[in-house]
Amino acid sequence: MPNSEKILVVEDEATISRILSTVLTANGYQVLNAENGQQALSMASSHCPDLILLDLGLPGMDGIEVIRRLREWSGTPILVVSARDQEEEKVRAFDLGADDYITKPFGTSELLARIRAARRHANQVAAERAMVSSYYEFQDFRIDFERRCVTIAGKEIHLTQNEYKIVERLARQPGRVLTYTTLLHDIWGPYKGEDNQILRVNMANIRRKLEANPAEPHYILTENGVGYRMADSE
Known part of the structure; x- marks a missing residue:
């Protein structure tokens, strides 16, 4: 059954972007693609995705700056997908508002599990907020x-x-x-x-x-x- 959830994939490497898009589409997600930070911000605003898969090593505006700008106005779950495995990079990403961080290379099953977990958490937070203030x-x-x-x-x-x-x-x-x-x-x-x-x-x-x-x-x-x-x- 098709999934109504939209995922924005922010990745400048065409091969990786195609692989991620293929995996997500095969699992019923609607996929949007952005090649750089500026395009990612614009698409996040205009398409309102349910989750963002974000590479940190982007041309021009890097992924850290994208997270910072997104969190000025959006609570959309952000799952960082990056080859950078330094602890400082992970801490910066989480401090700025990333919801999860997965290091390349990774398996398809792990990626899908992380996506489901991020969406469950977002739905739980939304439900709790609704209960607190209806x-x-x-x-x-x-x-x-x-x-x-x-x-x-x-x-x-x-x-x-x-x-x-x-x-x-x-x-x-x-x-x-x-x-x-x-x-x-x-x-x-x-x-x-x-x-x-x-x-x-x-x-x-x-x-x-x-x-x-x-x-x-x-x-x-x-x-x-x-x-x-x-x-x-x-």
């Missing part, structure tokens, strides 16, 4: 994360997809300021740039829908020149 509530304002439903005084508020993403992102960490850059990266990916005009437009629309007086917001507060924070429910 909703946000502040006075008469409520967000049901499971149903993706926003209500005020019991009346449902209809938000666009991006408007909901912004509201949910802020509500997942009430009271914490999220910078314009963080929100841009989280909602539109790392290549939206630093121009926060699209974020401001969406926020203006959100406030028109949520706030009794959009000029004096009650639920989503502005930290001037920095970003936004959701009113703390505690």
Whole structure:
């Protein structure tokens, strides 16, 4: 049965990339390929893979830098596949956010087992987060994360997809300021740039829908020149 999960293979050596793609495809995964770090970041943003297989020895931007940049906005599991077996390299990769590290050469069975383990862990973390916070509530304002439903005084508020993403992102960490850059990266990916005009437009629309007086917001507060924070429910 085909697997719905997508794996991004980041490998500059064509032979190794083909072998990995063949093995993964044969085991039902959908495979995406990137040859360098910049392409990997772009594809991770646009295709939202379920797991990334990442070689460290890439041309231009190396794999360590790719991990660092990915972890600025993405929690996608990263399995490093590298010929580098020095302890320092492994420590750097893990410290920056890699989920696992497998050294070349390796067997197909081990690779597939590591992939399954990384995906199980990611699913477990997601499930635990959902159990911990299935909703946000502040006075008469409520967000049901499971149903993706926003209500005020019991009346449902209809938000666009991006408007909901912004509201949910802020509500997942009430009271914490999220910078314009963080929100841009989280909602539109790392290549939206630093121009926060699209974020401001969406926020203006959100406030028109949520706030009794959009000029004096009650639920989503502005930290001037920095970003936004959701009113703390505690």
